[in-house]
Amino acid sequence: xxxxxxxxxxxxxxxxxxxxxxxxxxxxxxxxxxxxxxxxxxxxxxxxxxxxxxxxxxxxxxxxxxxxxxxxxxxxxxxxxxxxxxxxxxxxxxxxxxxxxxxxxxxxxxxxxxxxxxxxxxxxxxxxxxxxxxxxxxxxxxxxxxxxxxxxxxxxxxxxxxxxxxxxxxxxxxxxxxxxxxxxxxxxxxxxxxxxxxxxxxxxxxxxxxxxxxxxxxxxxxxxxxxxxxxxxxxxxxxxxxxxxxxxxxxxxxxxxxxxxxxxxxxxxxxxxxxxxxxxxxxxxxxxxxxxxxxxxxxxxxxxxxxxx
Amino acid sequence: xxxxxxxxxxxxxxxxxxxxxxxxxxxxxxxxxxxxxxxxxxxxxxxxxxxxxxxxxxxxxxxxxxxxxxxxxxxxxxxxxxxxxxxxxxxxxxxxxxxxxxxxxxxxxxxxxxxxxxxxxxxxxxxxxxxxxxxxxxxxxxxxxxxxxxxxxxxxxxxxxxxxxxxxxxxxxxxxxxxxxxxxxxxxxxxxxxxxxxxxxxxxxxxxxxxxxxxxxxxxxxxxxxxxxxxxxxxxxxxxxxxxxxxxxxxxxxxxxxxxxxxxxxxxxxxxxxxxxxxxxxxxxxxxxxxxxxxxxxxxxxxxxxxxxxxxxxxxxxxxxxxxxxxxxxxxxxxxxxxxxxxxxxxxxxxxxxxxxxxxxxxxxxxxxxxxxxxxxxxxxxxxxxxxxxxxxxxxxxxxxxxxxxxxxxxxxxxxxxx
Numbered sequence: 075x076x077x078x079x080x081x082x083x084x085x086x087x088x089x090x091x092x093x094x095x096x097x098x099x100x101x102x103x104x105x106x107x108x109x110x111x112x113x114x115x116x117x118x119x120x121x122x123x124x125x126x127x128x129x130x131x132x133x134x135x136x137x138x139x140x141x142x143x144x145x146x147x148x149x150x151x152x153x154x155x156x157x158x159x160x161x162x163x164x165x166x167x168x169x170x171x172x173x174x175x176x177x178x179x180x181x182x183x184x185x186x187x188x189x190x191x192x193x194x195x196x197x198x199x200x201x202x203x204x205x206x207x208x209x210x211x212x213x214x215x216x217x218x219x220x221x222x223x224x225x226x227x228x229x230x231x232x233x234x235x236x237x238x239x240x241x242x243x244x245x246x247x248x249x250x251x252x253x254x255x256x257x258x259x260x261x262x263x264x265x266x267x268x269x270x271x272x273x274x275x276x277x278x279x280x281x282x283x284x285x286x287x288x289x290x291x292x293x294x295x296x297x298x299x300x301x302x303x304x305x306x307x308x309x310x311x312x313x314x315x316x317x318x319x320x321x322x323x324x325x326x327x328x329x330x331x332x333x334x335x336x337x338x339x340x341x342x343x344x345x346x347x348x349x350x351x352x353x354x355x356x357x358x359x360x361x362x363x364x365x366x367x368x369x370x371x372x373x374x375x376x377x378x379x380x381x382x383x
Numbered sequence: 384x385x386x387x388x389x390x391x392x393x394x395x396x397x398x399x400x401x402x403x404x405x406x407x408x409x410x411x412x413x414x415x416x417x418x419x420x421x422x423x424x425x426x427x428x429x430x431x432x433x434x435x436x437x438x439x440x441x442x443x444x445x446x447x448x449x450x451x452x453x454x455x456x457x458x459x460x461x462x463x464x465x466x467x468x469x470x471x472x473x474x475x476x477x478x479x480x481x482x483x484x485x486x487x488x489x490x491x492x493x494x495x496x497x498x499x500x501x502x503x504x505x506x507x508x509x510x511x512x513x514x515x516x517x518x519x520x521x522x523x524x525x526x527x528x529x530x531x532x533x534x535x536x537x538x539x540x541x542x543x544x545x546x547x548x549x550x551x552x553x554x555x556x557x558x559x560x561x562x563x564x565x566x567x568x569x570x571x572x573x574x575x576x577x578x579x580x581x582x583x584x585x586x587x588x589x590x591x592x593x594x595x596x597x598x599x600x601x602x603x604x605x606x607x608x609x610x611x612x613x614x615x616x617x618x619x620x621x622x623x624x625x626x627x628x629x630x631x632x633x634x635x636x637x638x639x640x641x642x643x644x645x646x647x648x649x650x651x652x653x654x655x656x657x658x659x660x661x662x663x664x665x666x667x668x669x670x671x672x673x674x675x676x677x678x679x680x681x682x683x684x685x686x687x688x689x690x691x692x693x694x695x696x697x698x699x700x701x702x703x704x705x706x707x708x709x710x711x712x713x714x715x716x717x718x719x720x721x722x723x724x725x726x727x728x729x730x731x732x733x734x735x736x737x738x739x740x741x742x743x744x745x746x747x748x749x750x751x752x753x754x755x756x757x758x759x760x761x762x763x764x765x766x767x768x769x770x771x772x773x774x775x776x777x778x779x780x781x782x783x784x785x786x787x788x789x790x791x792x793x794x795x796x797x798x799x800x801x802x
Contacts, residue, residue: 376396
């Protein structure tokens with residue numbers, strides 16, 4: 075999303091250290107985590123300091139990815155998925171995320187639901203025109219709904235066949251956590267950007283802001299819609315910039331309404347929210363998209379800084 | 384579907400923001416747990432020196448083990464070696480004095496405070512266990528035993544804490560009990576007698592009961608405040624067996640005799656401690672204020688500020704400043720007059736006197752490249768002085784410094800390593 079992100083080849087995940095590069099008067103470290111290009115910008119001259127920040131951010135990203143990825147068989151998400159209806163006791167960090175997910179579900183009247191994984195699998199948002207048939211939608215919807223889950227911290231009991239997907243908050247959480255890790259190691263201002271969800275620790279030298287470009291949903295990766303000057307705080311974007319399906323002459327974004335099983339209609343192409351933490355920004359952006367045509371009204375009501383495209 | 388209809392408004396954002404902050408604040412502590420090691424060994428050595436007085440060398444080692452279920456076991460072994468001189472309590476004067484005591488003898492000339500030389504060692508063993516009870520409750524229990532030449536202590540503590548309001552508030556309550564024994568070298572003297580009076584050779588018991596309650600609250604992602612209150616009741620032999628009180632002539636204030644000191648057999652101490660921890664962008668500011676009062680009439684105020692500056696390469700620097708002031712206990716006196724009857728209790732122990740001190744110090748923590756573990760070095764300078772004339776001063780005789788300023792230096796070197 076910042077200009078520097080455009081058209082970089084993703085780097086292998088097994089790399090031991092992030093690749094560090096000097097750009098103008100700052101350092102930029104790049105790596106891949108959570109299936110996203112990640113970068114850490116450090117506004118300083120000391121290479122060791124920049125490397126320490128990038129390495130710490132990368133390790134934290136990889137740790138969170140390993141712990142909450144749905145594509146591994148050695149983590150807590152796998153244990154929950156394969157408990158076959160039996161209660162699972164989770165650790166404190168997972169409990170914290172589940173608490174947060176439960177809060178989002180309540181606040182969004184059930185629209186934000188970390189159990190909508192089954193629903194997501196019957197949809198393919200590749201820009202084509204395939205939509206699921208009614209039977210498979212019904213089947214998926216039967217396995218979706220936080221209200222079917224019993225969450226009595228630290229014990230989670232989920233009916234067999236249901237899925238949990240912390241991906242909707244995991245990346246933003248990782249950005250905030252990685253920034254925390256980096257902050258413990260550098261005094262220079264820095265910016266952590268995981269696939270467009272980002273946080274800046276403070277203004278650059280001389281009080282200059284970080285310049286963040288926002289993707290044009292129509293021309294992903296090649297053009298920026300506008301620029302945001304960010305000195306401190308987080309920025310997250312939600313929308314269908316890359317993932318959509320065409321149906322009945324309409325373009326449907328990948329944000330699914332767990333009550334109908336269909337993508338939310340009339341949602342903005344792209345919602346960017348500025349907040350103190352990436353988690354807050356990301357959640358508000360997602361909630362706004364879930365509101366469909368009233369996304370803008372919703373954000374205005376929240377008294378939050380945002381951009382809608 | 385229309386959110387405008389829902390009577391929530393910007394409160395939704397506030398609630399979400401608070402939930403996000405809470406998650407991040409709490410995860411900061413435990414997110415590293417999978418990477419962190421189960422065992423930690425910490426070793427430290429304290430060097431403490433007062434000018435012309437006590438020197439303490441205190442090596443200690445502490446082992447901590449973290450169990451999978453979240454239980455934490457810790458064991459600590461410490462040793463204090465003290466040498467030097469301690470004020471006997473006798474009053475400074477222009478007369479040459481000779482003072483004897485069971486722990487040694489000294490002669491002081493001129494206007495110096497009379498002191499007694501001593502050498503002592505103390506061994507301490509401490510065992511603690513902390514365990515979560517469910518997700519929101521925590522229990523801690525500890526036991527300690529210590530032994531030195533003329534003092535032994537055996538005690539235990541227990542504490543229960545609970546997280547409330549989505550972990551924004553933590554309340555705790557605890558208690559402790561110590562069963563101590565005092566057996567002074569040369570026997571226990573009778574209080575307020577010349578030449579130590581009747582000496583008893585049995586162990587003098589001292590029992591200490593402590594109750595504490597505390598509440599801490601996360602105000603914002605960066606700011607936490609807490610308030611702790613404690614009440615301690617001591618019963619038994621609370622007198623310092625080697626300390627003495629000078630008797631002076633009523634007119635000139637010339638020392639004519641010394642008597643052993645005597646303190647009441649009970650003491651109830653109370654304290655209130657307020658703390659604030661504020662995380663700035665990278666640095667952390669710690670502020671504490673403590674008010675202490677007891678039924679011996681001693682009141683004290685302590686204000687303490689520490690500022691942790693995070694430097695690159697996992698190094699930190701933490702300057703520290705503390706102000707302390709205490710009023711004298713009712714029984715404190717610089718000397719008793721020979722024309723008046725003896726009070727029921729009296730002590731010239733400077734620690735019960737009108738004291739002030741200022742502490743300046745700094746801690747630096749660092750790693751040695753390509754070496755495991757973390758080093759810390761802490762140096763502190765304490766300047767302590769008395770407030771003569773505010774309590775019990777005998778305003779007569781030639782001017783002598785009854786309560787000379789004291790300079791104290793401490794140096795602590797520490798090393799901790801996980802494995």
